[in-house]
Amino acid sequence: MKNWKRYTVTSALPYANGPLHIGHLAGVYIPADIYVRYLRKRGKDVIFIGGSDEHGVPITIKARNEGISPKEVVDRYHTIIKESFEKLGISFDIYSRTTNKTHYETASDFFKKLHRNGNFIEKTTEQYFDTEANQFLADRYITGTCPHCSNEKAYGDQCESCGTSLNATDLINPKSTISGSKPVLKETSHWFLPLDKYEQFLRNWILDEHKEWKTNVSGQCKSWLDMGLQPRAVSRDLDWGVPVPVSGAEGKVLYVWFDAPIGYISATKELTKDWERYWKDEDSRLIHFIGKDNIVFHCIVFPSMLKAEGSFILPDNVPANEFLNLEGDKISTSRNWAVWLHEYLDDFPGKQDVLRYTLCANMPETKDNDFTWKDFQARNNNELVAILGNFVNRTVVLTHKYFEGKVPPKGTPGDYEREVEKTILSLKTDIEQSIENFRFREAQKTLMDIARLGNKYLADCEPWKIYNNEPAKVGTVLYYSLQIAGALTTLCEPFLPFTSQKLQKLLNVQTQKWEEVGNISALNEGQAIETAFLLFEKIEDAEIERQVQKLLATKKQNEQISLPVTPAKPEITYDDFMKMDIRIGTVLEAGRVPKTQKLLKLKVDTGLDIRTLISGIAEYYTPESIIGKQVCILANLQPRNIKGTESKGMILMAEGPDGVLKLVSPAELSANGSLVK
RNA sequence: GGCGAGGUAGCUCAGCUGGUUAGAGCGCAUGAUUCAUAAUCAUGAGGUCGACGGUUCAAGCCCGUCUCUCGCUACCA
Numbered sequence: 001m002k003n004w005k006r007y008t009v010t011s012a013l014p015y016a017n018g019p020l021h022i023g024h025l026a027g028v029y030i031p032a033d034i035y036v037r038y039l040r041k042r043g044k045d046v047i048f049i050g051g052s053d054e055h056g057v058p059i060t061i062k063a064r065n066e067g068i069s070p071k072e073v074v075d076r077y078h079t080i081i082k083e084s085f086e087k088l089g090i091s092f093d094i095y096s097r098t099t100n101k102t103h104y105e106t107a108s109d110f111f112k113k114l115h116r117n118g119n120f121i122e123k124t125t126e127q128y129f130d131t132e133a134n135q136f137l138a139d140r141y142i143t144g145t146c147p148h149c150s151n152e153k154a155y156g157d158q159c160e161s162c163g164t165s166l167n168a169t170d171l172i173n174p175k176s177t178i179s180g181s182k183p184v185l186k187e188t189s190h191w192f193l194p195l196d197k198y199e200q201f202l203r204n205w206i207l208d209e210h211k212e213w214k215t216n217v218s219g220q221c222k223s224w225l226d227m228g229l230q231p232r233a234v235s236r237d238l239d240w241g242v243p244v245p246v247s248g249a250e251g252k253v254l255y256v257w258f259d260a261p262i263g264y265i266s267a268t269k270e271l272t273k274d275w276e277r278y279w280k281d282e283d284s285r286l287i288h289f290i291g292k293d294n295i296v297f298h299c300i301v302f303p304s305m306l307k308a309e310g311s312f313i314l315p316d317n318v319p320a321n322e323f324l325n326l327e328g329d330k331i332s333t334s335r336n337w338a339v340w341l342h343e344y345l346d347d348f349p350g351k352q353d354v355l356r357y358t359l360c361a362n363m364p365e366t367k368d369n370d371f372t373w374k375d376f377q378a379r380n381n382n383e384l385v386a387i388l389g390n391f392v393n394r395t396v397v398l399t400h401k402y403f404e405g406k407v408p409p410k411g412t413p414g415d416y417e418r419e420v421e422k423t424i425l426s427l428k429t430d431i432e433q434s435i436e437n438f439r440f441r442e443a444q445k446t447l448m449d450i451a452r453l454g455n456k457y458l459a460d461c462e463p464w465k466i467y468n469n470e471p472a473k474v475g476t477v478l479y480y481s482l483q484i485a486g487a488l489t490t491l492c493e494p495f496l497p498f499t500s501q502k503l504q505k506l507l508n509v510q511t512q513k514w515e516e517v518g519n520i521s522a523l524n525e526g527q528a529i530e531t532a533f534l535l536f537e538k539i540e541d542a543e544i545e546r547q548v549q550k551l552l553a554t555k556k557q558n559e560q561i562s563l564p565v566t567p568a569k570p571e572i573t574y575d576d577f578m579k580m581d582i583r584i585g586t587v588l589e590a591g592r593v594p595k596t597q598k599l600l601k602l603k604v605d606t607g608l609d610i611r612t613l614i615s616g617i618a619e620y621y622t623p624e625s626i627i628g629k630q631v632c633i634l635a636n637l638q639p640r641n642i643k644g645t646e647s648k649g650m651i652l653m654a655e656g657p658d659g660v661l662k663l664v665s666p667a668e669l670s671a672n673g674s675l676v677k
Numbered sequence: 678g679g680c681g682a683g684g685u686a687g688c689u690c691a692g693c694u695g696g697u698u699a700g701a702g703c704g705c706a707u708g709a710u711u712c713a714u715a716a717u718c719a720u721g722a723g724g725u726c727g728a729c730g731g732u733u734c735a736a737g738c739c740c741g742u743c744u745c746u747c748g749c750u751a752c753c754a
Contacts, residue, residue: 216748219681223749226680292682292748322682322747330747361702366690367683368747375688375703382703386716394713401712441690445702452702459718464711538714593678598753616754642753650754661754 005283006045009036010264012290013053013098016077017062020084021338022371023331024291026359027321031440032289033090034360037494038435041514047278049267050085051096052078055241056256057140064178070240074099084341088352089497096267098242098259103266107259108245110309111234115246119308120191121231128156128168128183130176135251136237137168137176137183144171188237190252191244195229198304202229205314206299214438216366217320220295232301234258261302265312279312286315295320319438322364326371327551336554339371339547347547353496354380354536360444360495373551377544380536383448388488388499389536391454395481396506396532398458402467405531407482407523408475416461417480423453424487424518431491444495447488454484479525482507486522490514499535506530581636582652582676583607584666590623593645600626601645606635607673614647620661632664632676 011032014020029050036048054074063070078097085095096103114120128137139156156168168174169185176183206213206221234255235244241253253259268275278284288298298318306312325331331338344355358379362369399405413421427450434443458481463474485503490511493500504510508529512522523529585606593599598616600623613633617626632652639648653661666674 216682220749221681223679223681227750296749362689369689372688378688378703381714381716385714390713390716392713394717396713398712439691445690448702455713455717458712459710462710462712532713534714536714538716593752614754616752618753647754653754655754 002285003283004044004285005281006047006278006285007036007039008047008049008268008278008284008286009039010049010286010288011092012288012294013051013260013263014081015056015058016052016054016074016081016097017059018077018333019080020341021331021333022326022341022344022355022359023324023338025088025341025355026324026363026369026371027291028289029085029088029090030356030359031319031321031363031438034440034443034494035287035289035435035438037091037497038432038514041490041493041511043513043515047093047268047271048091049094049096049264049271050090050092051094051098051263051267052081053256053260053263054078054097054099055253055259057138057236057238057240060138060238060240061140061177071099080342084345087345088341088356091497094267094271096263096270098263098266100266100270102270103259103263104242106266106269107242107254107262110262110265110305111242111254111258112245114193114305114308115191117308117310119193120234121194122189122191123231123233124187124189126169126185127188127237128174128176129186129188130179130181130183132179132181133176135178135239136186136188137178138236138238139168141177142168142171142174142183143177144174190233190235192231193234193258193301193304193308194231195300195304196231198307199225199229201307202300202303205303210317213317214319214366216292216322217295217299217318220292220320221299224296224300229300232257257297257301258305261297261305282313284313286313288315288318290318290320292320292322317438322366322368324359324362324364324369324371327373327548328370335558337551337558350498351380353498354384354539357384357444357496360440363441365439365441373544373547377539377541380539384536385538387448387455388451388492389534391451391458391481392485392488392503392506392535393532394458395454395478395485396529398463399478399482399529400531402463402471402474403478405528407525407527407529408478409472409525410479410520411472411476413476413480416457417476420453420457420480420484421518421520424450424484427453428487428491428518435494447491447495450484450488450491454481454488457481457484480520482523482529483520486512487517489522490517502533502535506533506535578677579636580634583633583635584630584670584672584674584676585633585635586672587626587629587631590626592618592623593642599642602626602651604631604633604649604651605672606633606649607671608635611648612645613649613651614642614645615651615653617651617653617661617663621663626663629663630665630670630672632666 009032012028014024032048036046039046052074059073060070063073082095085092128142130137142156144154154171156171174183203225206218210218235249235252236255237251238253239251241256242259244252244254265279268278290298295318298315303314306314326337326339329337348354358376361379362371362375427446430446431443434446461477463477467474485507486509489500489503489507489509493511500511506529507523508527509523583606585604587602587604588610589603591601593601593614598618600615600618600621602613602615604611604613634650634652637650639646652664654664655661
């Protein structure tokens with residue numbers, strides 16, 4: 001095991017076009033914060049880097065839609081995000097943003113160096129250009145008809161109706177969302193990072209040299225590497241972002257994926273003059289906390305960039321988490337299916353640690369996990385209140401009852417006390433092991449075991465029973481109970497920083513150095529402690545019910561929003577219509593097309609002939625269920641080769657707003673070849 | 678269709694390079710207890726380890742086939 005001199009810990013930069021929800025917290029920031037707080041307590045040299053990712057097309061679109069500038073958009077969300085982090089105790093050493101000056105310089109320099117080194121390839125491609133607005137159009141600025149599902153509101157990069165990823169040039173009837181005009185293709189040149197050249201290096205580095213990475217992470221990387229990497233554009237034609245710092249690149253900015261991870265470096269620069277030690281010294285350990293959606297960028301793309309640059313260290317580990325669901329459904333910003341942090345903070349004031357605790361206990365470390373309000377309540381009432389809060393409370397109350405609120409003399413410890421001491425130390429070691437292996441759920445559970453130990457110790461010794469006969473023994477028992485609480489004060493700090501604060505106040509102590517925890521000297525004999533106050537309060541059913549109702553209302557609202565009906569198409573003439581030869585036919589044979597998910601191969605009697613056609617309906621109809629059915633066929637559609645079979649014609653389907661396809665059939669049995677008009 | 682991750686008690690999860698009666702927390706049941714926010718402590722019930730087949734003296738762990746969930750990817754009217 002390498003002896004690291006310092007730690008550079010980054011957490012994914014949240015995209016500044018919306019507020020944060022519990023998924024962000026559970027996936028990235030809670031584990032990162034626990035890790036960092038732990039390292040600090042151990043006296044390690046560690047910096048914790050965060051910041052808002054403020055470039056990219058979605059932000060410019062949001063700005064345009066709201067009639068404000070991109071800067072105003074990111075200012076608004078950066079503020080909200082930053083405030084949520086602060087209130088939840090995410091202890092960044094710096095929370096920066098990618099729109100500040102340092103970042104522009106850093107990202108520019110980075111690009112320039114790679115450019116000088118000849119690490120990029122320059123390619124000229126044709127892209128859509130809006131002649132009215134006089135600018136190139138990013139994919140998201142182009143809408144048109146999806147060539148696959150005919151959705152008329154497909155974007156240039158993806159059709160959200162059928163989920164297909166597209167190239168802008170695939171769209172039928174492309175339209176600029178800026179001016180509404182029809183864009184024209186125009187040549188533009190861009191720089192590409194040839195990821196394929198780093199494939200071998202990545203393969204060795206990830207799959208051979210970092211076998212300790214989480215299986216979900218290395219598995220995902222292997223999948224990407226096996227598919228083969230392609231050169232990736234690092235620039236875009238856009239006016240929002242870091243300008244490409246070479247001559248002849250006017251109107252071009254760095255692609256957001258290129259500029260965002262450099263944000264980690266820029267933020268470090270802002271934090272300390274000594275930044276290079278954290279990024280270039282082989283004794284520095286770089287750790288990226290991210291969600292699984294970011295694996296490819298942090299394990300493939302960014303390392304390739306760093307490798308190309310040459311002077312930087314590479315991440316030693318990328319402990320990516322899976323996703324958190326909410327009450328059984330995917331968290332979704334557009335459907336408002338989320339618990340927003342700023343709302344939580346309003347609804348549950350002073351309960352930051354309850355959320356931190358619940359999210360840590362349910363952290364999606366190995367697979368997607370589910371957050372439910374019922375579980376939130378149970379964790380609070382049955383664990384934080386009943387085990388941790390209760391142990392501390394009974395200890396403090398007993399101390400006041402028998403010793404006037406002063407730490408009693410240690411007296412003569414017996415076997416039990418020695419056992420308690422040993423157990424605390426061993427649990428502490430377990431916590432260390434778990435955290436260092438990024439097993440935060442396990443670490444937190446072990447933390448609670450210490451409170452459990454305290455409860456059991458009290459129950460076994462029964463100081464309230466023996467006080468009349470053995471007051472000195474009671475002193476010893478409470479002395480040890482208080483020391484357990486003292487140990488908890490420090491050990492809980494990474495997980496429950498606000499509770500640690502409360503404990504310090506209650507016990508009238510400071511946290512110890514991590515190394516000293518468990519040495520039964522957190523509190524001194526005779527020292528006064530505060531009168532008891534509660535660390536945690538029970539959460540009543542009514543409060544939970546309110547939150548559940550809130551979500552139910554959202555769900556109801558979502559259901560009522562009828563999915564948008566595709567808007568009317570432009571008027572056509574009767575002649576246009578008559579060009580189409582639509583006929584009734586009968587399906588004679590049907591079978592799946594091998595190696596596809598959606599395709600059926602059909603043999604149909606059209607009256608004119610018996611022909612073969614391919615139809616993408618396998619998700620809705622089995623071959624058996626469609627044989628013998630009468631269908632409508634567009635018979636004079638240009639044949640097309642699909643998966644090695646010539647498809648002559650198209651079966652007409654009714655597509656619901658949800659994308660579900662249904663056969664269109666004549667209401668009564670009709671002769672094959674009947675004309676539909 | 679290809680690739681990746683996952684499917685272990687009601688819930689959330691552990692199970693190391695295969696080895697005695699498969700573990701923990703929460704929940705549940707019973708008992709004890711009253712210092713404590715009806716909190717705590719003890720005991721217990723509860724699992725054909727997704728399904729089937731195979732390798733082995735021995736499989737939750739290895740191999741094969743299938744199935745379900747999530748993600749990436751391909752194809753797609």
